Amino acid sequence: MRYAALNQGADSLASFDGFIPANIPTFNKLPNPSDPIAVGGRYSDEQLYALALYIYSLKPPPNPNKFDAAAARGQKVFANEGCTRCHTPPLYTNNKLTPAPGFTVPEDARAKYDISSVSVGTDPSLATNTRRGTGYYKVPSIKGVWYRSMFGHSGWCATLEDWFDPKRLNDDYVPTGFKPYNVKTFAVKGHTFGLDLTPQEKQDLIAFLKTL
Numbered sequence: 001m002r003y004a005a006l007n008q009g010a011d012s013l014a015s016f017d018g019f020i021p022a023n024i025p026t027f028n029k030l031p032n033p034s035d036p037i038a039v040g041g042r043y044s045d046e047q048l049y050a051l052a053l054y055i056y057s058l059k060p061p062p063n064p065n066k067f068d069a070a071a072a073r074g075q076k077v078f079a080n081e082g083c084t085r086c087h088t089p090p091l092y093t094n095n096k097l098t099p100a101p102g103f104t105v106p107e108d109a110r111a112k113y114d115i116s117s118v119s120v121g122t123d124p125s126l127a128t129n130t131r132r133g134t135g136y137y138k139v140p141s142i143k144g145v146w147y148r149s150m151f152g153h154s155g156w157c158a159t160l161e162d163w164f165d166p167k168r169l170n171d172d173y174v175p176t177g178f179k180p181y182n183v184k185t186f187a188v189k190g191h192t193f194g195l196d197l198t199p200q201e202k203q204d205l206i207a208f209l210k211t212l
């Protein structure tokens with residue numbers, strides 16, 4: 001909810017040397033305190049709290065994937081490969097930030113934020129070249145990957161099989177999910193974990209991931 005507040009506020013503050021990215025007619029209007037949803041406004045703490053309670057009340061769909069022998073083998077692969085270092089049960093994330101390649105972590109930041117000592121090498125564009133870029137990516141929870149698609153920060157890979165395909169590191173790779181504008185091929189760099197498994201191990205790992 002802090003992020004919701006930040007995003008609403010960021011729109012009215014964003015000005016790059018006079019260039020205002022969303023300079024639509026209503027953009028510069030000062031927020032009307034009696035209308036917190038107006039552009040440039042901010043939800044009240046009460047509204048954000050209520051929104052948080054609503055999100056907590058949502059239930060995920062029942063998982064049709066059973067924890068079978070393949071999933072049990074995959075769980076071992078998950079542990080042996082050190083995935084739990086970052087995707088730590090029960091949330092399957094350690095909730096840490098990981099610096100994007102090329103971003104230098106400011107000296108005081110490590111004391112303030114939970115920053116991982118390693119960068120996983122994700123394409124830094126969104127973290128460093130966009131107006132809301134912070135220099136970091138966050139370790140995502142991998143609960144519910146069975147009903148999600150479009151993996152990787154920009155959703156380059158449509159399936160888990162593609163996410164764990166070592167060919168995605170090559171410059172001639174054609175992403176199965178989002179393709180950056182005006183390119184035919186794109187190397188989905190970074191997160192090399194699990195890319196050198198045998199086909200059987202990979203199948204088992206994915207069977208396990210789909211039970212989360």
Ligand code: HEC
Nearest residue numbers: 081082083085086098120122138139140151152153193194
């Ligand atoms: C050093 C920390 C780290 C380790 C170790 C790690 N991951 Fe990740 N994982 C991340 C980060 C950070 C991302 C987000 C990367 C991105 O968006 O490009 C991620 C993304 C993913 C995703 C895609 C999630 C999504 O919604 O897009 C899956 C699936 C995944 N990891 C599974 C694994 C598995 C399986 C292993 C072990 C073989 C593993 N990870 C090891 C940090 C880690």
